[in-house]
Amino acid sequence: MSDASAEGVLDGRRARGDASRRAVLRHATDLVSVEGLDGLSIGRLAARSGYGKSSIAGLFHNKEGLQLATVTAGRAIFMDVVVEPARQHERGLPRLVALMRNLLDYSRDRVFEGGCFFAAVSADYDSKPGPVREAVRTAMHDWYGYVEAQTRAAVDSGQLSLDDDGIELLSFSLPALYEQANARSLLWGSQRPYVVAARGMRELLLRAGAADAALRSLES
Amino acid sequence: MSDASAEGVLDGRRARGDASRRAVLRHATDLVSVEGLDGLSIGRLAARSGYGKSSIAGLFHNKEGLQLATVTAGRAIFMDVVVEPARQHERGLPRLVALMRNLLDYSRDRVFEGGCFFAAVSADYDSKPGPVREAVRTAMHDWYGYVEAQTRAAVDSGQLSLDDDGIELLSFSLPALYEQANARSLLWGSQRPYVVAARGMRELLLRAGAADAALRSLES
DNA sequence: AGAATATCCGAACGATCGTTCGTAGACTAG
DNA sequence: CTAGTCTACGAACGATCGTTCGGATATTCT
Numbered sequence: 001m002s003d004a005s006a007e008g009v010l011d012g013r014r015a016r017g018d019a020s021r022r023a024v025l026r027h028a029t030d031l032v033s034v035e036g037l038d039g040l041s042i043g044r045l046a047a048r049s050g051y052g053k054s055s056i057a058g059l060f061h062n063k064e065g066l067q068l069a070t071v072t073a074g075r076a077i078f079m080d081v082v083v084e085p086a087r088q089h090e091r092g093l094p095r096l097v098a099l100m101r102n103l104l105d106y107s108r109d110r111v112f113e114g115g116c117f118f119a120a121v122s123a124d125y126d127s128k129p130g131p132v133r134e135a136v137r138t139a140m141h142d143w144y145g146y147v148e149a150q151t152r153a154a155v156d157s158g159q160l161s162l163d164d165d166g167i168e169l170l171s172f173s174l175p176a177l178y179e180q181a182n183a184r185s186l187l188w189g190s191q192r193p194y195v196v197a198a199r200g201m202r203e204l205l206l207r208a209g210a211a212d213a214a215l216r217s218l219e220s
Numbered sequence: 221m222s223d224a225s226a227e228g229v230l231d232g233r234r235a236r237g238d239a240s241r242r243a244v245l246r247h248a249t250d251l252v253s254v255e256g257l258d259g260l261s262i263g264r265l266a267a268r269s270g271y272g273k274s275s276i277a278g279l280f281h282n283k284e285g286l287q288l289a290t291v292t293a294g295r296a297i298f299m300d301v302v303v304e305p306a307r308q309h310e311r312g313l314p315r316l317v318a319l320m321r322n323l324l325d326y327s328r329d330r331v332f333e334g335g336c337f338f339a340a341v342s343a344d345y346d347s348k349p350g351p352v353r354e355a356v357r358t359a360m361h362d363w364y365g366y367v368e369a370q371t372r373a374a375v376d377s378g379q380l381s382l383d384d385d386g387i388e389l390l391s392f393s394l395p396a397l398y399e400q401a402n403a404r405s406l407l408w409g410s411q412r413p414y415v416v417a418a419r420g421m422r423e424l425l426l427r428a429g430a431a432d433a434a435l436r437s438l439e440s
Numbered sequence: 441a442g443a444a445t446a447t448c449c450g451a452a453c454g455a456t457c458g459t460t461c462g463t464a465g466a467c468t469a470g
Numbered sequence: 471c472t473a474g475t476c477t478a479c480g481a482a483c484g485a486t487c488g489t490t491c492g493g494a495t496a497t498t499c500t
Contacts, residue, residue: 012467013476020477034347036256042458052479054460059477063458114347123343126406127254127334137407144404165419172400172416173393179403180396184364186346187357196392199385207427232497233446240447262488272449274490279447283488445498456487461480468475 021059024049025073032070034114036124037132040067064132071135074117081106083146093159093205093214096150100174100201101217104194107182116182118143147171154210161209170208177201195220241279244269245293252290253334256344257352260287284352291355294337301326303366313379313425313434316370320394320421321437324414327402336402338363367391374430381429390428397421415440 027049032040042063046053060066086098107116114120122140125133148171154160155167162170181197184190202218247269252260262283266273280286306318327336334340342360345353368391374380375387382390401417404410422438 011476016466017477036344039258039344041456043456053458054480055478057459058479120343122403122407123340124256124259126403140407169416169420169423172404172413173397173420176396176400176417176420177393180392180399183342183346183399184392187342187360193392196389197396200389200393200396203389231446234497236496237447261486263486273488274450275448277489278449441500443498443500445496447494447496449492449494451491453490454488457485458483459485460483462482464477464479466475466477468473470471470473 017059020051020055021069024051024056024059025069028066028070029074029077029117030113032074032114033112033117033120037067037070037121037136038124040070042066064130067132068135071121071132071139074112074121075139077111078106078117078143081111091153092150092157093154093210096147096154096174097205097210097214097217099147099150100178100198103178104181104198107178107185108191108194115186116179119179119182144171144175147175159210159214160205166208170204173204174201177204237279240271240275241289244271244276244279245289248286248290249294249297249337250333252294253332253337253340255334257287257290257341257356258344260290262286284350287352288355291341291352291359294332294341295359297331298326298337298363301331311373312370312377313374313430316367316374316394317425317430317434317437319367319370320398320418323398324401324418327398327405328411328414335406336399339399339402364391364395367395379430379434380425386428390424393424394421397424 024045028040028045031045031048040063042053042056045066046056049056056066057063060069082099082102086095086102089095089098111117112120118136118140121136125136148167151160151162151167151171151174155162160170177197177200181193184193198218198220202215205215205218206212244265248260248265251265251268260283262273262276265286266276269276276286277283280289302319302322306315306322309315309318331337332340338356338360341356345356368387371380371382371387371391375382380390397417397420401413404413418438418440422435425435425438426432
């Protein structure tokens with residue numbers, strides 16, 4: 001049929017296409033983190049990746065398809081670098097702390113050229129309805145939901161002591177500190193914001209009843 | 221001479237031009253808050269404002285001039301709505317609290333169509349050097365500096381008790397909570413983030429030693 | 441009065457955008 | 471082998487971008 005995404009892995013044609021898509025998206029995510037999601041232009045992406053303009057348009061059908069694929073690709077990298085390594089820690093406070101630590105490192109290390117991928121992406125598409133906006137919304141919703149789930153798990157297991165409002169506030173404040181650090185670091189070209197944000201996270205968690213030993217990795 | 225910005229106020233030609241510039245910039249700031257600073261296009265601005273494309277180009281010499289003027293105009297409105305009213309309160313904690321209250325109201329009331337003007341502007345131009353980036357940087361630097369100055373004044377007058385690190389952290393965290401509220405409200409179309417942010421600000425100030433009565437205006 | 445300055449507009453420019461078309465090559469299925 | 475599918479490319483399209491030019495109008499200066 002025309003659409004066969006559930007094909008076997010052994011199709012030389014699609015394999016070649018997937019390889020090209022991956023190669024293009026590697027450049028696309030970097031470009032988006034700098035230029036924003038609608039600053040992404042097929043022409044510049046073609047020049048940067050070495051492919052022809054029409055090749056890229058064909059691989060993703062149109063620009064919207066490219067944007068959706070780029071969001072998915074950025075999200076996958078974010079998962080690999082930030083979320084997945086944290087899953088090796090115990091659910092609850094340890095995982096929450098690891099998440100925040102990975103998050104700060106991920107921004108500081110400039111995994112994407114222009115800093116946090118989702119900070120660059122969510123700013124552009126807070127307006128303009130459509131599938132792309134929805135994809136960004138879903139990604140952000142899942143991420144914030146995951147942070148809140150870990151906070152709640154930490155409370156349930158007695159590692160933090162908070163009521164429902166406290167859980168909501170803490171899982172609102174931690175990403176707030178992170179995103180402020182990301183933004184200020186990019187604007188001033190300084191690494192100090194990460195230190196301040198880490199200290200802020202540490203104090204918030206301490207005041208929520210976290211054991212000092214559990215916050216060791218948020219130091220320095 | 222060619223550039224005479226220090227002219228008297230009585231020149232019908234420049235007066236007419238200034239009126240036009242103001243009219244155009246009123247639309248430009250709204251458009252920028254939605255589309256971002258490089259999403260601003262002279263063509264759409266012309267269509268929205270009723271002026272001809274070449275008229276706008278002439279009034280601001282070129283696009284960069286338009287962008288710089290738009291940043292200045294947005295900053296002026298921000299001053300009028302957020303900063304200036306807070307100056308009626310006593311320097312230090314009262315002014316800091318008024319500042320945060322005005323800030324949340326300013327975003328919630330959508331003074332600009334696309335939410336906070338500087339949130340929309342700083343995201344786009346964290347990369348790409350040039351005069352526009354510098355103008356944005358200066359504006360953000362001044363704003364953050366003002367918040368920190370009021371925090372320090374609150375400490376100096378005994379309304380808050382913080383060391384230097386505490387001052388840095390508090391004046392980092394308050395805007396962080398605000399910007400997170402602005403971003404989440406725009407993304408979900410909800411007003412709840414403002415409530416959460418206000419509660420967060422209140423708790424941070426309380427823990428810094430603020431009198432409960434001084435935080436009355438951060439409720440609800 | 442005349443020369444100079446500042447808006448304003450329509451028309452046109454080169455550049456870039458997203459998209460489509462035709463064609464050629466690599467691979468699979470019947 | 472043949473027919474069909476997918477990838478890749480160059481060329482061209484209409485649209486929009488920022489900018490420039492010529493000319494019309496209004497105001498100020500000498």
